[in-house]
Amino acid sequence: MYGTIAALFSILILCSLMSFSAMAQSTLVVVSDQWMPYYGENGTRDEGYAVDVLRAIFEPKGWTVEYKELPWQRALDDMRNGHADITISKSKEETPDFIFSTQTLGKNAMCFYTNRPDWKFTGPDSLDTVKTGLVQGYGYRDWFLEKVRRKPHLFYSLHGNDAFPRLVSMLKEDRIQALPGNQAVVDYYIQTNQLLDQVFFAGCVDDPEQLYFAISPANPLRSKLLVTAIDKGLATMRVSGQLNYLLIKYNLKHWVPVKADSPSAPNHTQ
Structure with a gap:
């Protein structure tokens, strides 16, 4: 046996x-x-x-x-x-x-960006004062998707491989006033396209996912x-x-050093 x-x-x-x-x-x-x-x-x-x-x-x-x-x-x-x-x-x-x-x-980290330097994301209710863009199919937070469902007139969604750049263009044209996204992704796009004086950081949700x-x-x-x-x-x-x-x-930061004898220790970038 x-x-x-x-x-x-x-x-x-x-x-x-x-x-x-x-x-x-x-x-x-x-x-x-x-x-x-x-x-x-x-x-x-x-x-x-x-x-x-x-x-x-x-x-x-x-x-x-x-x-x-x-x-x-x-x-x-x-x-x-x-x-x-x-x-x-x-x-x-x-x-x-x-x-x-x-x-x-x-x-x-789900953060918000705006074309209005005086607007800040302070929680779900702050989205009631702006029109917000989003990419169809992205895994946004449940509370955000529920808000889209309840107040669709406050949101504008796009789909396709170039949806995000198109939404940034709409932000520059004031067709939307807020745009959520991964902080590293949006910061990279803003810096690469020299938009620091047109698109402004407005705050993040407090519970970043991995x-x-x-x-x-x-x-x-x-x-x-x-x-x-x-x-x-x-x-x-x-x-x-x-x-x-x-x-x-790729200008990604921060790296937690790992000891050579601990190759399986968790890593964190942000």
């Missing part, structure tokens, strides 16, 4: 190793809308922090990393039907059916192997300093 159990266990281990070996020449499909500094323009030097991390982890193992820019809702659909492997989770609540890495990629790599649930065995590779790869990159280099490249 013991010999049979041991043999079955050995077979399972061998199958897992064979599966990972067979995947070693596979293509990893990464999808997202443009969300710099995490996801940028495909094929450029600045494809984004998340894409650079995945290339650093998987390409030395023989994988081909294929990054596709898609509207966010289309990206989620492709993840669910198995046409894509990985994206960044902008909210775990948005995609509870996905499989997540255990290592974080940063904080998803960002993770989200893996397609369509193939559980493949996804489990991907999670293992990502978590080990991130731990190695942290200890080697490679991940810190990418943070500096």
Whole structure:
């Protein structure tokens, strides 16, 4: 009996190793809308922090990393039907059916920006005095989505791969007066497009979420192997300093130092 159990266990281990070996020449499909500094323009030097991390982890193992820019809702659909492997989770609540890495990629602080220097976000009620833009399909906080549902006349939504830049243009034209977004993403866009004198920081929600790599649930065995590779790869990159280099490249901050003998300690960027 013991010999049979041991043999079955050995077979399972061998199958897992064979599966990972067979995947070693596979293509990893990464999808997202443009969300710099995490996801940028495909094929450029600045494809984004998340894409650079995945290339650093998987390409030395023989994988081909294929990054596709898609509207966010289309990206989620492709993840669910198995046409894509990985994206960044902008909210775990948005995609509870996905499989997540255990290592974080940063904080998803929901902050508000405005074209009116005197307007500040002080809570949900402060949105009653402005018209607010949003991207269809994004995982906003429940209270925010409830407010959109109850007072739709105060909100303007767009969809598509260029929804966020279009909303910023509407903000500049005063067609909307407030726009929520990830602080690192909006700050990067404002600085890159020299909008510091036109788009102003107005405050953040007090409960920032963590960002993770989200893996397609369509193939559980493949996804489990991907999670293992990502978590080990991130731990190695942290200890080697490679991940810190990418943070500096994309102006992401702050990095909590990790001791060389503790590669599995959690990391936090914001």
